[in-house]
Amino acid sequence: MTAATTSATARATIPLTAADFKSDYKPIWCPGCGDFSVVSSFTRAFASLGLRPENTAVISGIGCSSRIPAYLTSYGFHGVHGRSLAAAAGLKLARPDLTVVVASGDGDGYSIGGNHFMHACRRNVDMTYVVMDNHVYGMTKGQPSPTTEPDWDSKLSPGGTGLRTFHPLVIALAAGANFVARGFSGDPKGTGELIAEAIKTPGFSFVEILSPCVTFRPEQREWRKAVREAPINTDDPARAARLIMTDDGFNIGILYRGHREPYYRKTDKAAKQPADLEKGFAI
Amino acid sequence: MTAATTSATARATIPLTAADFKSDYKPIWCPGCGDFSVVSSFTRAFASLGLRPENTAVISGIGCSSRIPAYLTSYGFHGVHGRSLAAAAGLKLARPDLTVVVASGDGDGYSIGGNHFMHACRRNVDMTYVVMDNHVYGMTKGQPSPTTEPDWDSKLSPGGTGLRTFHPLVIALAAGANFVARGFSGDPKGTGELIAEAIKTPGFSFVEILSPCVTFRPEQREWRKAVREAPINTDDPARAARLIMTDDGFNIGILYRGHREPYYRKTDKAAKQPADLEKGFAI
Amino acid sequence: MTDSRNGSGAAARTSISVAITGSGGAGVMTAGNMLLEAAAKAGWYGLMVRSSGPQIRGGEAAALCRFATRPVDCLDDRFDVLIAVDWENLHRFADEIPLDSASLMVGDPTQGDPPEVFAKSAARYERLGIKGMAKAIQGSWPNMVVVGVAAGLIGLPKDVLRAVVENMLKKSRAGLAPSLAAIDAGYEAGETMQAGEKLAAPAPRSESRWLITGNQAAGYGAIRGGVRFVAAYPITPATEVLEWLAPALADVGGTLVQAEDELASINMIIGASFGGVPALTATAGPGLSLMTESLGLAVAAEVPIVVIDVMRGGPSTGIPAKSEQSDVSIAVNGMHGDAPRIVVAPNSVADCLMSTQWAVHLAEATQSPAIVLSDQFFGQMRAVVDRPKDVSYQGARLTAAGNTEGYKRYSLTESGISPMAIPGTPGIAYTADGLTHNERGIPSSGAKDHAVQLAKRERKLLGHEYGDYWADVEGDGETAVVTFGSSTGPVREAIARAKADGVPVRLVSMRLLAPAQPAKLAAALAGVKRVLVVEQNHGGQLLRHLRSEFEIPGEVQSFRRPGPLPIRADEVHRQLVQWSNQ
Amino acid sequence: MTDSRNGSGAAARTSISVAITGSGGAGVMTAGNMLLEAAAKAGWYGLMVRSSGPQIRGGEAAALCRFATRPVDCLDDRFDVLIAVDWENLHRFADEIPLDSASLMVGDPTQGDPPEVFAKSAARYERLGIKGMAKAIQGSWPNMVVVGVAAGLIGLPKDVLRAVVENMLKKSRAGLAPSLAAIDAGYEAGETMQAGEKLAAPAPRSESRWLITGNQAAGYGAIRGGVRFVAAYPITPATEVLEWLAPALADVGGTLVQAEDELASINMIIGASFGGVPALTATAGPGLSLMTESLGLAVAAEVPIVVIDVMRGGPSTGIPAKSEQSDVSIAVNGMHGDAPRIVVAPNSVADCLMSTQWAVHLAEATQSPAIVLSDQFFGQMRAVVDRPKDVSYQGARLTAAGNTEGYKRYSLTESGISPMAIPGTPGIAYTADGLTHNERGIPSSGAKDHAVQLAKRERKLLGHEYGDYWADVEGDGETAVVTFGSSTGPVREAIARAKADGVPVRLVSMRLLAPAQPAKLAAALAGVKRVLVVEQNHGGQLLRHLRSEFEIPGEVQSFRRPGPLPIRADEVHRQLVQWSNQ
């Protein structure tokens, strides 16, 4: 659609660069928002895997983070709040030839979309789920999300919600995700590698990205100092869970990689014609 | 409403028996359904705790299991499919004086209701969640539920879904439930004690009950032989999770009990009159 | 009309209604199915409706059968015969099985007496020791005796019945020989009972026929229309659409997924259809309600999808296993914002196929969501139908070619239909969006972009040429009945009776409920003085919908009643004649 | 009417519209709020609407202000003054800020030139070195200069403005003295600019006044109506209802919970209300859609709840932060089954309070769900209003006494309203049910139980005495305008102008959209020859709704346009005069 894509596809089989995956629409994000770097992690990952925009689809819900599809040159779907994983699963199951990546936020993915998250982990359709977690609802101007700290003061929850924070990685493991990683938007290269690794891994891959909201959580600029490389990379989900459960949320890297078979339907490739089905009704 | 209740309330403060909590409406369940015994576990638990029908509310969704409220003499709410936990949380938060118990099934609670399940664990409102798990959708005549074995053959999923089963207890722990237990409907006394213990424990308590569906899963009659008393009862969620993750689903008993403070709103008991709020608008 | 009403005519009858009832495990459904299949093989038409009490399993049940020489789409007003294996709780079916003095009740005196409600109908009671007869034949069952009685009563050829029974019991554990013996015993009893005339001999078969439920027909219509992806969440009475589709889709290279809930299922089909694969879900009222938000997404992002709503009693969980036509309002109006959609309602079991196929075609052609309003009556009824003709309606979506210069997904074409880029096509990748967007799909809050895109979406639907398929329009006269769906059958019978009374009445059975077709409706009703709107709900939802779109000519009356009892031809007939004679 | 249109009259003006614009961080909203507050303190009425570009934060913004001597509920057709801190991206507001040859543009020549669209309006362009003026006063900001310019232009008393600024900057980090100095400098410039007349002196205040947004008013209305439990999920433009309610509810002993989604929030309030506590949620179109299923549960189980829908552009995610009146169809029709409900629409910012309070009262009195259709325009607009009067509408639910003999929750009373047992009350415990049930609440699939319970639920609503509050009916004449919500303001102004032209026009601003009041509407429209239905949506949703319920007398025309641009008095006025003169 953009100049970049057109020329890219003209070049047909020549490998694309990260820049070829970036569209020319200007993001609506606040200056300094962590999500800018995530766009670049996506484009790096796509380029590094030799994907082509026409065979790649990025599906999202609603939120600042969910705006990503239009900023890429791949196919995109910007649906309703919280349902991106379902749309993506439908797409991938109907079109197994496509590379399907889902972009979400902590509100979109863990609050309204929580059920689809659990069931996507369990269903293990071969796709990659990237959540830009800023511990806040950015788009609606600053309400607590499931990952918000219990004492964070806001207009909607004066003095804080008092609620235990949601541990997305632990839930992902408990629900059966096959690949679990955490990235930091301040490290677009490393995060790009995580996303590439996630896409390459068969089945449902989950990448949580710490992506600061500079407008409603300016203190998240400090995350840069808190993150560190993850000490673990285990294929025992119970051990991974225990370690993740006790981590402070700032370990970066691949935290779990399993060996589950991806979900697929055993369809005999059009063994019958529709008219053959009539035989069951005929008297 | 029933003769039992009326006389019971007439007796005012005399302790009630389990029978006083049983209504005289005939369950619509198939003969032999595991849920019959669960009614008796409820009534035993209520009686043993000295509850009164008027101060107790049983909330449910839709499914065979969700029919329980009308078979009890307490207040009941038989709402829509999958939303019982939300209705119950609203009731408990608005009326903290009531004892609130939720009755659900594996479809109602883990499939359509999965998001509310996770968030109820996290929110930790002081109520008890009882799920009658028969690994099938009974009410709609035999489709696989999240807890159904991957190879269980059915019309909707010929040859099985191929999906990893959902581990409700692991999810509950991962999401922060404060009390996690498993019961078996074939042991109404023991299950009644678990429910009583769950009600007594402050915060959100989760009791999963293996309750056979004799019609669509007749092989579940064999569960009687498989269940055994749980070897563990730990207050370390990570350890509990690891042990539950590796159990075979037939360990019965209290598997985890935590010490989280229940959710409550810090409301100054009507510190102001509504009219006082006008001051903020006056010019 | 050679129909001899109330069994009092001299000629052989063209329609006989038989109810078979009994408590849980009595096997009344098996009995009904055997009879229906045998009648079909013998060349008759017919149908069977299943009814049961509140018990999940093991409760009282009734197989409501009608056998006829011509195609029938509805139950008759009354039953000629009621055969009860036993009488336990059978009063619960009193409303559903109207008897009168010309009816015959057959029951086993050892199983108690007919309940008061049936007894007072003045139907003749024939006592037959059904249990004893079965007991006398080792390994047989009372329901087989009942099959025989019913077959004997209506005059079903014995050899045809035998063949059907042999075939059906092939896979069952029940012994064949004792069953056949029990049937024979029953047949003899039935044949010789004092009852009305037998069913007239069937006309020779011209076309091939099917024995099919509306839910199966809808499933097959979906596949014929091109659907290859289905995601759904089980719900009564739509589940059988899915259960039929699961293996069928696999056979034709498609996929069915059980979703975690309806929010997932509708978004899954939207995703699949975005990927270029025609996609469908089936549900009932509660599920349709949950899909409301994402139906709007399909409107805004212009993704074709089909949602079958097999209507049941509402509101809320209502009456899950019984029919009602009360989802019209939500189907035509239930989305936030201005959200034009297609709503199609089949008006016979066979039309469940045609209408679903048409809906797939319309959805694909207009890149819009289409709702198929079937209902429990059609969905779960099993009927003998003429094989629906092959039609060309097939999902055909306007797609965009690769590398189209300056491609705009939501371009403002004259028809409103814009070529859709299908993932995999190079050089025209775009982002589909549920936000208001410009022609390229980029979010916009501009008044102009909003207005033109709204107008485009409306234009797509209003401009489509729906042809004659929008309604079945029959007959003439100054009185007309406008109806839809499963009320069409009884209305058609009522109109036939009115005509026999010398009162000509037009029928307009609307298949396309939205977008409304005011011009076509006006033409169909040109010159009428009286319009009766017939529907099975409490609020008059079709009437309200019509009025909101169209000034109905002449005097207007509403005939409506909520479910679960079907609209009866007799009631409509009486109202028509009375009104027309005023 | 002493309104001097287009600033050309000789007398002081009774309404002046001022737009203040600038790019992100320019502080135009602060400036607008200061001016509005000062105007309010000075005894004027007025309002301010916020508008901004697509950026989440830091994009271009416009504070659209109107100051007047009488209460105003809408923007004027045009702006008298546009003051731009800078011109970046300001073409985006061209539609929202109509200028003409009588308008004045004030801008800083160092910040570029006015965009083409504004330049060609023929408005006079006054160049003022705003940035430079601010720079000259250390610690001050350009937006303070703009406050001064605007105040000087309209003639806002300096001392009042000073007091307001002092109060507002008390808590801010910005220094007070430099701000006041910048304001002074701007004031001098504004005062002496060649512009239209200044605003006429305010009439002496009789009642107390508030400065309030529609969302705050709705929140307070909820509390006045008795609501003490709120559960909700954030969504634009409803979030401020919740953000106002969170501390307010805590103050009066109530509770607000943020739910995980809208399915949870509506079920939470149903649970709370089942427990006897009046309960409410607030949302916008997408959330309302998600609540559809459970709204039906509230109907069937007869649990009173209130849902505020602050309408925004649809369908789907649409235009989240801009207004539209396009949720009428779903509000009045969007539930499966026959599901009668109450739909109330406030028609002014102040009425957001009254209507919400009334909705709570109606929900509680009829044990039904009530939907309040507010919209983004009211919700996020800040206006000076006369303090709404105290009314007696307060949630009053018919409850059952303990140990009532033979208590039946869903008893078939004449009014349809049955005493509700509140948990805690002994001897009458029952189970509320969304399944069709009998009088005791026990599930039933019987035709009779279903029919009588459906009729009862309808009777509750139809039988309620809504009094005069169903609509604001004003004026007379052979032409009438029927409208609702935020279209009422411009319609009222249009009617005033038509009257000035000698064309009397009636106004019917409907507050109660459902249940429809055909008899009252007929009385209000008795004798009219022409009815214009005005609404801000694409499909004519109000018109369709009216037609479905009521035969509108006379000739009918529709004036409609989707959002986000508001309906303008001028357009309606022209259509009225033209039509009436035909």
Ligand SMILES: Cc1ncc(C[n+]2csc(CCOP(=O)(O)OP(=O)(O)O)c2C)c(N)n1
């Ligand atoms: C059904 C529905 N409910 C609520 C909203 C309002 N809404 C839009 S985005 C959002 C939250 C976004 O938070 P998150 O997913 O964390 O994204 P962020 O903006 O922080 O990147 C909400 C509640 C909506 N659009 N639809």
Ligand SMILES: Cc1ncc(C[n+]2csc(CCOP(=O)(O)OP(=O)(O)O)c2C)c(N)n1
């Ligand atoms: C929104 C909605 N979707 C689907 C249904 C249909 N439905 C009723 S019960 C049920 C599943 C019940 O399964 P479970 O919760 O395991 O209960 P069980 O009957 O096995 O006790 C379903 C899918 C419904 N009533 N509402």
Ligand code: SF4
């Ligand atoms: S509000 Fe926060 S998350 Fe949204 S664009 Fe701005 S910085 Fe990013």
Ligand code: SF4
């Ligand atoms: S279907 Fe299964 S779960 Fe339902 S009542 Fe029967 S045995 Fe129990």
Ligand SMILES: [Mg+2]
């Ligand atoms: Mg976020």
Ligand SMILES: [Mg+2]
């Ligand atoms: Mg189950």
